[in-house]
Amino acid sequence: MARRKLAVARGPYQATPLFAASGEGALVTDVDGNQLIDLSAGIGVVNVGHCEKSVVAAVKAQAEKGLHFSFNTLPYEPYISVCEALNRLAPGKSPKKSFLANSGAEAVENAVKIARAATGRQGVICFDHAFHGRTYLAMTLTSKVKPYKTGFAPFNAEVYRAPYPYPYRGVTADEAYEQFETLALTQVGAGHLAAVIIEPVLGEGGFLPCTPSFFKKLREFCTTHGAVLIADEIQSGFGRTGTLFACEQFSIEPDIIVSAKGLGGGMPISAVTGKAAIMDGPIEGGIGGTFGGNPVSCAAALATIALFEKGDILKKADALGDSLLRTLLSWKERFPVIGDVRGLGPMLAIELVKDRKTKEPNPEAAKALSHYTYEHGVVTLTAGTYGNCLRLLPPLVITDEQLAEALGVVEEGLKTL
16 A cells, blocks of 8 residues: 555555455455455446456457457457447347547546437536546536546536436435426437437446336437437446346336446456447547457457356346345344345345434445445445445455345444444
8 A cells, every 4th residue: 555655646445454365156256365355346347257267268369369450440340349249239139339548527528428429419408417427528527626637637528417216315206307308308309419318227326226207207208309318337337237237127228328347357348239220420530449349358348248148247246135035125224224125136225314304315334334344354445426325236256255244244334443
């Protein structure tokens, strides 16, 4: 840590003071030889587990053939194969096309660029509690000011924010939609609206699933007014909610779906997948990048996709979600500090409060609980606009024994609050 403070800029945050040396499945070993159970999955990246054997083998094989060519200079087959797979797997029956990038934020930025080019419009509506990344447009779309936007103004123009349904805090689906529609029609103008971008399940915002009726009305509004509906599935995609994409559980076909994190099984890669006519909106050369869809990352993505298509990982994810939910609901009955339990599949969180009647957020408890868990061998993350949620997103391959041990530690931590 002393070396980190001398050599690395202050800005990056560490959730723990532990330094990883290796990982396998749901386990991580630190540089001191301590073994920890990982309930963070690298912020939802290693859904198929740390160092999954088929992913590692695919990376090694591609590394021996070529580390980099740049798709803009010398196209290569793995890039096309990843796009073909994503087009096949994305929700809905419309013909699809894809574009590959490096990170979730980069994919979000390109999704908005594509929507603007396809519609000839500029306005974009995002939502309260959203997190879409840290680059300038993505940061503008992100809701939480501290730490993500502090000191970085001014932000991008033509971005508008609407309420996200948050029943626990009094924002109903009907009220949220009424305010969204008023914003879209009177402040933005339907003819000026290029895109609506939404997380089907809030990530950094506290693992809050979108209300199905609200999501359906958004889809209908975008269809009626010619706006592009962008689903940000960077954290909720690739099995995190029990289906490949969370949109599947809402029976929604977005115009564009953005994926990253779990797509690469641990390697950096992101994608923008959407209806072919929309994806072809930018002129040739209008989107691209030197490293986007790197061949080694593409190989890892193809191996990861194969695990979801040919294995039983989604069935495991579904069972994992059920098991987690039962435990979290039992905790809510026993621990008054837990105000709400929510999520979708194995993407679950507890919201901690100082008083259940007032629902005053308790970020101190969330921080203390996360601190307790890593000191006792379990990696967890906090979340939420108020910093008062503990989110659980273990690798989908975690064993029953590992899960039971990890949840036992969290439970002991709850007893100390």
